[in-house]
Amino acid sequence: MRVLIAGYKHETNTFAAETADWSAFERGEMLPAAVRGTSMLDMLEQVAVPGTGFLRYARAQGWEPVPSLWCGAAPSSYVTSAAFERICHEICGDVQAHRPDAIYVDLHGAAVAEHVDDTEGELLSRIRELVGASVPIVASLDLHANVTRRMLECADAMVSYRTYPHIDYVETGELAGELLRRRLLRGRREALSSLRVPFLIPLNSQSTTAAPAKPIYERLAKIDAACGTVSSFCMGFPASDFAECAPMIWSVGADAANAVAHIGALACEPAQWRIDVLDADEAVARAIDRANLSAGPVVIADTQDNPGAGGSASTTGMLRALLDAGAGCRFRQRVALGVLCDPVFAQRAVQAGVGAKLQASLGQPGMLWDGPADPAVDGEFTVMAVSDGRVRYKGPKMTGFVAELGPSVAVEIDGVLVVVASGKIGAQDRELFRFVNIEPEQMKIIVVKSSNHFRADFTPLVEDAQRDVVIAKARGAAAVDPGDLPWRKLPDSIRRRL
Numbered sequence: 001m002r003v004l005i006a007g008y009k010h011e012t013n014t015f016a017a018e019t020a021d022w023s024a025f026e027r028g029e030m031l032p033a034a035v036r037g038t039s040m041l042d043m044l045e046q047v048a049v050p051g052t053g054f055l056r057y058a059r060a061q062g063w064e065p066v067p068s069l070w071c072g073a074a075p076s077s078y079v080t081s082a083a084f085e086r087i088c089h090e091i092c093g094d095v096q097a098h099r100p101d102a103i104y105v106d107l108h109g110a111a112v113a114e115h116v117d118d119t120e121g122e123l124l125s126r127i128r129e130l131v132g133a134s135v136p137i138v139a140s141l142d143l144h145a146n147v148t149r150r151m152l153e154c155a156d157a158m159v160s161y162r163t164y165p166h167i168d169y170v171e172t173g174e175l176a177g178e179l180l181r182r183r184l185l186r187g188r189r190e191a192l193s194s195l196r197v198p199f200l201i202p203l204n205s206q207s208t209t210a211a212p213a214k215p216i217y218e219r220l221a222k223i224d225a226a227c228g229t230v231s232s233f234c235m236g237f238p239a240s241d242f243a244e245c246a247p248m249i250w251s252v253g254a255d256a257a258n259a260v261a262h263i264g265a266l267a268c269e270p271a272q273w274r275i276d277v278l279d280a281d282e283a284v285a286r287a288i289d290r291a292n293l294s295a296g297p298v299v300i301a302d303t304q305d306n307p308g309a310g311g312s313a314s315t316t317g318m319l320r321a322l323l324d325a326g327a328g329c330r331f332r333q334r335v336a337l338g339v340l341c342d343p344v345f346a347q348r349a350v351q352a353g354v355g356a357k358l359q360a361s362l363g364q365p366g367m368l369w370d371g372p373a374d375p376a377v378d379g380e381f382t383v384m385a386v387s388d389g390r391v392r393y394k395g396p397k398m399t400g401f402v403a404e405l406g407p408s409v410a411v412e413i414d415g416v417l418v419v420v421a422s423g424k425i426g427a428q429d430r431e432l433f434r435f436v437n438i439e440p441e442q443m444k445i446i447v448v449k450s451s452n453h454f455r456a457d458f459t460p461l462v463e464d465a466q467r468d469v470v471i472a473k474a475r476g477a478a479a480v481d482p483g484d485l486p487w488r489k490l491p492d493s494i495r496r497r498l
Contacts, residue, residue, distance in 0.1 A: 001063045003180070004098055005040070006091045007051055007070030007106035008123060011144060013239040013310025014112055015369040015485055016077040016477045022086055024073035030308065030425050031072035032401065036090075040067040047401045050140040050161075051106040053173025058104075061181065068094035070106065074424055075310045084113040088123055095130050102136045102180055103127060106173070109145020109160070110237035117242035117489070121150030128154045136183045140176040142166070143206070144237040147248035152194055156183050157252050160232040162217050164208045165428065165456035167396045179230055179252065193256035195264045197247035199495035200238035200482040204303055204471050205273040207452045209459070212272040216263070223262050229253030233263055238482035239310060246494045270498045275471070277303070277480050280321035283472035284445075288327055290470075291444040296463040298444065302337075303451040304476030308426035311449065313341040316363035317374045317474025318447050319418065327445055328415025336438050337447040338419030338427050339405070346422045349383045349409040356383045358411075362420065368477050369485060381411040381418075385436040389421055395429040395457030403432070410436035428453035451478065 009031060010020055025034045035043050044051045051070060058065055069090045073079070095103065105127075111119040120139075127137060141147065141160040151158065157179040161172050182190060208217050216233065224231050231251035238245065249267060251259040278286060287298040300318065307313040319337055322328060327335045345362050352358055361376040389405030406422030417438055425432065427448035430440045440446055440461060448454040455469070462468035471480070479485050483497025490496065 001101045002066050002098070003058055003063045003102045003104055004066040004068055004095060004100035005051060005054065005104050006068040007072065008087055008091070009072030009106065009108040010079055010111040011075040011108055011142070011237055011309070012078060012110060012112040013075060013477060014077060014241040015239055016310035017366060018076045019078050019080050020073040020076045020083060021080045022083040024076065025071040025083060028072060029074040029423055031074070034069065034071035036069050037067050040070045041065060043070070048169050048399045049106065050169050050173035050176065053170035054104050054140065054177050057174045057177025061177070066098050066100050075308055077310065079111055079113040079119060081113060081115045084116060084119055088126055091123065092126050092130060095127055103131065104176060104180065105137070105139045107139050107141055109141040109147060109234065110240050112240050112242055118148045118150055118244065121148045121154065124151055124154035136180055138176050138180045138183070140172045141234060143234055145234045146236050146240050146245045147234050147250065148244045152192060152250060156189050158232065159230055160234045162208065162220065164206050164213070165397050165453045167456055169398070175230065190252040191254055191256045192250065192252050193260040194248060194250035195260050197249065197268055198493060199270050199498060201235045201247055201273045202238065202275055202481060203309060203451045204277065204480055205275045206235045207455060209455055216266045219266055220263055223259050227253060227255035227259040229256050229259040231259050231263060233267060239479065239485065241487055241489050243489055243491055245490055270495065274498045277471045277473045280317045280472050280474040281324065283470045284321045284325045284327060287445045287470055288325060288330065290468055291331060294463045294468050296461050296468065297440065297446050298468045298470065299454065299458050299462060300445065300447045300470045300472050301451060301454060302447055302449045302474055303471055303480050304473055304478050305449050306426055306451045306478045307424045307449060308453055309451055309478035311476045311478040312364065312366065313339060313424045313449050314364035315373050315474060315476050316377045318472060319377055319416065320374060321474065322416050322447065323414055331444040332415045333412060333417060334442060334444040335415060336417040336419070336433060336443050339425055339432050339449060340418055340420050341424040342420050343406065343422035346407045346409055346420045349381070349411055349420065350386045350407040352383055354383050354386060357381070358383065362418065368475060374475055379413050381413050384410040384412050384417065387435050389423060391431050391435045393429040394431055397428050397453060397456045408436060410438055426450045426453055428457065430457050
C-alpha cells in the first residue's frame with residue numbers, strides 16, 4: 001500500500017505582529033526547514049517528530065511511504081495567503097500526481113492564514129475533494145490544536161499529543177499509523193464522538209506534568225483501554241482569534257460517545273484551570289529567596305515573551321527586573337537569561353570578539369497588542385562567548401533537532417549572563433545555554449523564554465519543582481491570560497477568562 005506523507009505546522013497568535021511568509025517555512029527556526037521528497041524521509045529518520053513515528057509504523061506494516069512536502073514555521077501572527085496557497089498547491093499536486101492508497105498529514109492544528117481561518121480544515125478538505133471518500137486520510141495534531149468541525153469531518157481519524165512539554169511526538173505518529181490500520185481493516189470510518197470545551201485554557205495551566213492536566217491524561221489512557229477507543233483532548237491554543245478557538249475532546253471507536261462523556265466530566269470544570277502568576281519584580285524576588293536556600297537553580301519562565309506562542313523573544317522586562325534587583329551582583333555570573341533574539345546586537349558582539357566590552361542597547365522593543373514593549377536595555381556588555389548558532393538538541397523534546405540561530409553570543413551585564421541569538425527560539429533544551437559556554441547546572445537563577453516546554457529539560461535541575469519553578473508575567477505578545485486579549489471573532493459562548 002502506498003501512503004503519501006505530508007506535513008504543515010504553524011501555531012498562529014493572531015495578536016502578534018510578524019506574519020509567516022514562505023521564507024519562514026524555509027527557515028523553520030524552531031522546526032526542521034521545509035523539505036520534500038526523499039530528503040523528507042531522511043529528516044524523519046534523524047529528528048523526533050510525529051512523522052518519524054508514522055514512518056516507522058508504516059515500514060513495519062510493509063506500506064510504501066510516498067513523500068510530499070513537510071514544512072513548519074515558528075509561531076507568529078497569520079500565515080500569509082501566498083504561503084498557505086503554495087503549501088496547499090504542493091501537497092495537493094503530489095496527491096494528484098501519485099494517487100496514493102492512503103494519506104497521512106503531520107499537522108499542528110492551530111494555523112490561521114490571512115484569508116482562511118481554519119487552514120488545516122481547508123487543506124484536508126482540498127485533499128478530500130481530490131481523493132474522494134474511499135481513500136483514508138489520517139492526521140496527527142499538536143496538543144494545542146484548535147480542532148474544528150471541518151477537520152473532524154474531512155479526516156477519517158486524527159490523534160493529538162498527550163504531553164506538554166511535548167515528548168510523545170513519535171508515539172503520536174505511531175498511533176496515527178494504528179488508526180490508519182484500523183480504518184483499513186474495517187473498510188470504513190470508525191464511529192466518532194466529540195465535545196467542545198466552552199472556555200479557553202491558559203497555556204501555563206496546561207502542563208501535563210502536574211494537576212489538573214496530568215490526572216486527566218492518565219485517566220484518558222485508562223478510558224481508552226476500557227472502551228476500545230482512541231481519544232484525544234486538545235487543550236487548544238488560546239490566542240487564535242477565530243470562531244472555533246477552544247479546546248476539543250474527541251474519540252473514535254464503537255464506544256466513542258461513552259469515552260468522550262467520561263473525559264468531558266474530568267476536563268470541563270473551569271475553576272481547576274486557574275493559575276497564579278507573578279509580575280516580573282515579584283518573580284525575581286521569589287527566585288532570589290529560593291536561590292539562597294536551594295541546592296539547584298531556580299527557573300523563571302518569561303512566559304509572555306515565549307516565541308513558541310508568538311512572542312518575539314526580544315523583550316527586556318525580565319532582564320530589567322534581574323538588574324533592578326541586583327540578582328547578578330548577588331550571584332555573580334550565576335544568573336542567566338535566554339534566548340533573547342537581537343540579530344543586530346549579536347552580530348556586533350560577534351565582531352567585537354570574546355573579552356570585548358560594548359556600550360550598546362540590547363532588545364528590540366516594538367508594539368504589542370496592548371501597547372509598546374519595554375525599551376531596550378542600555379549599558380556596558382562584556383562578550384563572554386561567541387558561536388555560529390548551530391545547536392543540536394540533546395534533551396527529551398525533539399531530540400536530535402539542529403537549530404540554526406545564526407551569529408550568537410553570551411554577554412554579561414552586572415553579573416547577569418544573557419544568551420543573544422540572531423534567530424528566534426524557545427529555551428526548551430539546556431544546549432541552548434551550553435552552546436555559548438553557560439552550564440545550566442551551575443546557575444542559581446535561569447530565566448527561560450518559554451511557557452511550559454522548558455520543563456522537560458530544566459525541571460530535573462531544580463530541587464523542588466513546586467517552589468523552584470516560577471511563572472513570570474513580563475510584557476510580551478503571548479498573553480498569560482486569554483481574557484486580556486482583544487478578541488473579535490470568538491463567540492460569546494466561549495469564555496475567555498476563567
